[in-house]
Each structure stands twice: as C-alpha cells, then as structure tokens.
Amino acid sequence: MKIAVLPGDGIGPEVTREAVRVIEALDLGIELSEAPVGGAAYKAKGHPLPPETLALAQASDAILFGAVGDPDCDALERHLRPEQAILGLRKALTLFANLRPARVFAGLEGASALRPEIAAAIDLVIVRELNGDVYFGEKGFRTNAAGEREGYDVMSYSTSEVERIAHIAFRTAMARRRRVCSVDKANVLETSQLWRDVVIEVAKGYPEVALEHMYVDNAAMQLVRNPGHFDVVLTGNLFGDILSDQASMCVGSIGMLASASLGERQTAYGTFGLYEPIHGSAPDIAGKGLANPMATILSAAMLLRHSLGQAAAADRIEAAVARTLADGILGRDLGGTAGTTEIGDAVLARL
Numbered sequence: 001m002k003i004a005v006l007p008g009d010g011i012g013p014e015v016t017r018e019a020v021r022v023i024e025a026l027d028l029g030i031e032l033s034e035a036p037v038g039g040a041a042y043k044a045k046g047h048p049l050p051p052e053t054l055a056l057a058q059a060s061d062a063i064l065f066g067a068v069g070d071p072d073c074d075a076l077e078r079h080l081r082p083e084q085a086i087l088g089l090r091k092a093l094t095l096f097a098n099l100r101p102a103r104v105f106a107g108l109e110g111a112s113a114l115r116p117e118i119a120a121a122i123d124l125v126i127v128r129e130l131n132g133d134v135y136f137g138e139k140g141f142r143t144n145a146a147g148e149r150e151g152y153d154v155m156s157y158s159t160s161e162v163e164r165i166a167h168i169a170f171r172t173a174m175a176r177r178r179r180v181c182s183v184d185k186a187n188v189l190e191t192s193q194l195w196r197d198v199v200i201e202v203a204k205g206y207p208e209v210a211l212e213h214m215y216v217d218n219a220a221m222q223l224v225r226n227p228g229h230f231d232v233v234l235t236g237n238l239f240g241d242i243l244s245d246q247a248s249m250c251v252g253s254i255g256m257l258a259s260a261s262l263g264e265r266q267t268a269y270g271t272f273g274l275y276e277p278i279h280g281s282a283p284d285i286a287g288k289g290l291a292n293p294m295a296t297i298l299s300a301a302m303l304l305r306h307s308l309g310q311a312a313a314a315d316r317i318e319a320a321v322a323r324t325l326a327d328g329i330l331g332r333d334l335g336g337t338a339g340t341t342e343i344g345d346a347v348l349a350r351l
C-alpha cells in the first residue's frame with residue numbers, strides 16, 4: 001500500500017504532518033513518499049506540479065494532499081500558480097467526484113455559526129463535480145468592442161460529465177438517507193439546464209431515491225436556515241466549492257471538513273483517490289502552529305476507507321477524533337486553545 005504525501009504550502013505541511021503521524025501510528029505497513037507541490041514546488045523546481053510529483057501520485061494507491069497557495073506566487077502567470085497543482089492533479093488523474101461530508105461532532109454544536117439546535121441536525125455530504133465547469137473552460141483576456149480589457153471564463157458541462165457525477169450522488173444516497181438535492185442555476189444558465197435535464201434522466205435508475213432541485217442562491221440560504229434538510233447535495237465544481245466552505249462553518253470550522261476526490265481507477269485495495277482538507281494554505285496563520293489538523297486527519301481516515309480497504313483503521317481514527325473533541329481539546333478556530341501538534345498528540349493518545 002503506497003501513499004503519496006504532498007504537503008504543499010502554508011499550513012499544508014503543518015496539518016499533513018499530524019495526519020501522517022496518525023497513519024504511521026496505526027502500523028498498517030503503508031509506504032509513505034513525500035514530494036513538493038504548489039508554491040513550494042515552483043520555488044524548488046520551477047513548476048507547481050513537477051513531473052516527478054505527478055509520477056509519484058500516479059504510482060501510488062492514494063494521495064494525501066495538504067493545501068497549495070502562496071501570496072508570493074499570486075502575480076505569476078496563471079499556469080505557474082500553486083493552485084494549478086491541485087487543479088492539474090484532479091484533471092490529470094480524472095478525479096471527478098469530490099465527496100465533502102459535513103456533520104456536527106458531539107460537543108461542537110456550540111462552535112457552529114448557527115444556533116446549536118439547528119447545527120445538531122447537520123449530516124450531509126456534498127458531491128461536487130471536479131473536472132469540469134467554469135474552472136476548466138476556455139479563459140483569457142480580450143479587448144471588447146468598446147476597447148476595454150475584458151476577462152472571460154467559459155462555463156460548460158457535457159452530458160457524460162453530468163451523468164457520471166450524478167450516478168455517484170445517487171449511489172451515495174442509496175447508502176444514506178436516500179435523498180438527493182441537485183443544486184444548479186437553471187433559471188439563468190444553460191449549463192445548469194443541461195445539468196438538471198441529465199440529473200432527472202439518471203434519477204430514473206434510482207427510484208428509491210427522492211430527488212429535488214434547488215437553485216444555488218436558495219441552497220445557500222437553506223444551508224443556514226435548515227441544514228438538517230439535506231442528505232446528499234449534488235452540484236457542480238464552482239457551486240460545490242462555495243457551498244462546502246459555507247457548510248464548514250455550519251459544523252464549526254473550515255478546519256473540520258475533509259474530502260475525497262475519486263475517479264474510476266481501482267487499485268488492489270479500493271478506489272484510487274486524492275484526500276485533502278477543504279481549506280486552503282491559510283497564509284494568515286501559517287507557521288504559527290495554530291492550524292486545526294482535524295480536516296486532514298479525517299481525510300486520512302477517508303483515504304484508508306476508500307483507497308486502501310482499511311475500514312476498521314478509518315473507524316479508529318474517526319472515533320479518536322470524536323473523543324478528542326468531546327474531551328474539549330479544540331483549536332482556536334473552534335473557540336479552544338489547542339495548537340496543531342497538541343491536537344495531533346491528543347488524537348494519537350486516543351487511537
């Protein structure tokens with residue numbers, strides 16, 4: 001079993017270190033190999049996703065990813081910016097299905113940005129399409145008819161792209177509460193109209209699953225009004241990116257939300273995938289030992305479950321995280337005082 005560890009920038013290495021310690025403590029005979037990615041890779045090798053890093057990722061059974069993004073690199077040409085590393089990995093490895101579960105751990109109801117009784121009901125998973133949408137369409141700058149500089153990014157989805165992510169959402173729902181809420185902007189966007197038409201077709205193969213459609217502006221509102229309403233939220237790349245950061249504050253902090261990015265490739269142990277916290281490199285707290293590593297530790301649990309067939313080990317990590325939180329060991333993002341390493345130590349002590 002091989003894991004490629006790509007820590008990245010800012011708090012990426014800090015939170016990844018804690019997740020690696022947890023994986024190593026389980027003593028499962030996993031081989032871990034590290035490689036630079038993002039701004040760190042650009043500075044060391046001249047490219048945010050060097051060929052050696054991509055090759056290591058491809059040769060592994062799973063990837064544990066920290067975060068990329070470095071203010072020093074924000075003025076670079078776009079193809080050299082750190083963020084291109086994660087976008088490049090998702091595309092090159094055809095990781096089209098991004099699962100972002102959000103639930104409130106016992107004891108964290110008060111940390112939510114919502115009233116505790118509303119937060120307590122949250123148990124949802126965002127199924128976000130990851131290989132298409134406006135992120136990967138034609139983009140550029142041009143001069144318009146009035147002689148003004150104009151930026152553009154083309155939004156599109158093909159039928160097959162929507163079909164494959166819709167199947168993931170319906171299959172996910174079958175193993176949960178059997179409800180899918182497909183989020184789009186079909187009242188304005190043709191891309192969303194196609195999305196909606198295709199989702200309705202795919203739903204016919206899953207008669208046990210209740211499907212509803214919601215416009216993204218309403219979904220953003222319902223997510224804070226009545227988040228317990230949602231089971232599986234199926235949506236595109238851009239809307240899923242935004243709604244998942246919002247969902248994170250509903251359960252307490254962006255430092256709590258893990259993710260799995262999956263495709264169709266199978267390994268000897270499960271489905272090949274990339275696992276990362278939903279947050280970025282957080283330059284404002286980087287290097288201070290303040291980052292909450294729970295999202296990355298929970299991503300490691302998802303990795304063990306989905307890619308390495310180690311469900312019992314994943315359960316152990318999740319139980320240790322739950323006990324740590326229930327014992328009141330909380331990062332500053334959750335109103336506590338524990339630092340990154342202290343939180344990692346606490347999880348290790350409860351494994």
Ligand SMILES: NC(=O)C1=CN([C@@H]2O[C@H](COP(=O)(O)OP(=O)(O)OC[C@H]3O[C@@H](n4cnc5c(N)ncnc54)[C@H](O)[C@@H]3O)[C@@H](O)[C@H]2O)C=CC1
Pocket residue numbers: 011015066067068069070071083086254255276278279280281282283284285290291292293295331333
């Ligand atoms: N997958 C990735 O690698 C992602 C990379 N980014 C990049 O990260 C950089 C920073 O972006 P931002 O918009 O500031 O988003 P961010 O997610 O890095 O940070 C947003 C806010 O949340 C806080 N935060 C994030 N993670 C935390 C954690 N684990 N514990 C405690 N607090 C945490 C930060 O301190 C900050 O105040 C940018 O370069 C951006 O492009 C952003 C999102 C995802």
Ligand SMILES: CC(C)CC(=O)C(=O)O
Pocket residue numbers: 083086087241278279280
């Ligand atoms: C930095 C972006 C490329 C991605 C992002 O914000 C995310 O996947 O959550």
Ligand SMILES: [Mg+2]
Pocket residue numbers: 241242245278
């Ligand atoms: Mg994001």
